[in-house]
Amino acid sequence: MRKEDGSMNMLLRLIVILSGTLLLAFTYYHINYQNHLTEGGFVGLSLLGKYVLGISPSLTILILDIPVLLIAMIFKGRAFVVNTFISVAAFTLFYGLMEQYSGWVIDLQDNLPVAALLSGVLTGLGAGMVLRGGGASGGDDILSLLISEWKGIKVGTVFILMDVIVLGLSLFYMPLKETLYTVMAVVIAGYVITLTTSLGRSKLSKAPKIQPALSKPQDGTVM
Numbered sequence: 001m002r003k004e005d006g007s008m009n010m011l012l013r014l015i016v017i018l019s020g021t022l023l024l025a026f027t028y029y030h031i032n033y034q035n036h037l038t039e040g041g042f043v044g045l046s047l048l049g050k051y052v053l054g055i056s057p058s059l060t061i062l063i064l065d066i067p068v069l070l071i072a073m074i075f076k077g078r079a080f081v082v083n084t085f086i087s088v089a090a091f092t093l094f095y096g097l098m099e100q101y102s103g104w105v106i107d108l109q110d111n112l113p114v115a116a117l118l119s120g121v122l123t124g125l126g127a128g129m130v131l132r133g134g135g136a137s138g139g140d141d142i143l144s145l146l147i148s149e150w151k152g153i154k155v156g157t158v159f160i161l162m163d164v165i166v167l168g169l170s171l172f173y174m175p176l177k178e179t180l181y182t183v184m185a186v187v188i189a190g191y192v193i194t195l196t197t198s199l200g201r202s203k204l205s206k207a208p209k210i211q212p213a214l215s216k217p218q219d220g221t222v223m
Contacts, residue, residue, distance in 0.1 A: 013083070013133045020129025021087045024137055025094035027122040030106045035115040038174045038182040040163025041140035048166075051173040065139035072142045083135025084142065091137060112181045119185040124156070124192025131155065131197050156194030160187055 031037070038044065046060035073081050108115035127137050136142040144162060148155040163186040167179055 014086070015133075017083055017087050017130050017133035017135050018090055020126040020133065021090040021137065022094050023122055023126035023129070025091050025098060027119055027126060029095055029098045029102070030104060031108070031115055031119045031122065032182075032185075034106055035108045035112065036178050037112075037115060037119055037185060038167065038170055038179050040166045040170075040182065040186050042138060043140075044163070044166040044170050048169050048172065061139075068139040068142050068146075071146065072136075075146065076142075080134060080136075083130075083133060084137075087130050087135045087137050112177070113184070116181040116185040117188060119182075120188025121192055123185065124189035125196055127159075127189065128193045128196025131193070154194045155197055156190035156192070159193055160190035163190075 032039070039047065042061055042064045045064065046055075049055045049060040069081055069084070072084070108118075127141060130137045131141070131145065136145060140162060141159070144158040145155055147153065147158045151158075164183055167183050167186065171179055
């Protein structure tokens with residue numbers, strides 16, 4: 001009976017992770033990309049690296065992601081890293097399919113506040129679902145989660161701070177208008193992530209939750 005319960009729990013987590021990842025792919029392609037909103041996090045840093053140093057974004061993201069995944073393996077456990085790999089692979093698949101086959105265009109370029117609102121709500125919900133399922137949608141989300149547990153700060157707040165810093169740097173290569181609306185989207189997403197990950201749970205403890213390397217690692221699940 002316990003084995004069946006464990007299998008159902010794992011299946012539920014997988015469904016939550018894949019659903020959140022699908023929502024993220026939909027939002028990044030149909031809202032952000034189609035309405036020229038910029039990006040925060042590691043994607044924004046990779047674009048800055050291309051602009052300043054001429055380094056390919058694919059290489060920059062890899063350089064940024066690998067150390068964070070190794071740290072997550074130590075402090076959050078193998079299950080968390082596996083779930084994150086599933087999320088990242090699924091995002092690549094979902095986004096590629098939408099890019100190639102979706103004929104749906106959501107044109108909000110004349111109403112960017114609505115685009116920013118939709119982006120923030122849907123991105124926050126998608127990323128929050130992936131975190132609730134026990135994974136992360138990328139290295140920047142992992143870093144936000146680790147800092148959140150280390151310092152006892154709400155994960156959405158860390159998400160906002162990191163992305164706003166990156167978006168401030170992105171002004172080197174992106175228009176001010178789109179960058180400001182992306183900041184709006186990021187702030188909304190941060191609050192939605194906090195709501196999604198804390199709903200039905202007690203308030204985040206101020207004591208650090210990251211376990212020492214010699215203790216048994218967590219699986220990263222927050223459901």
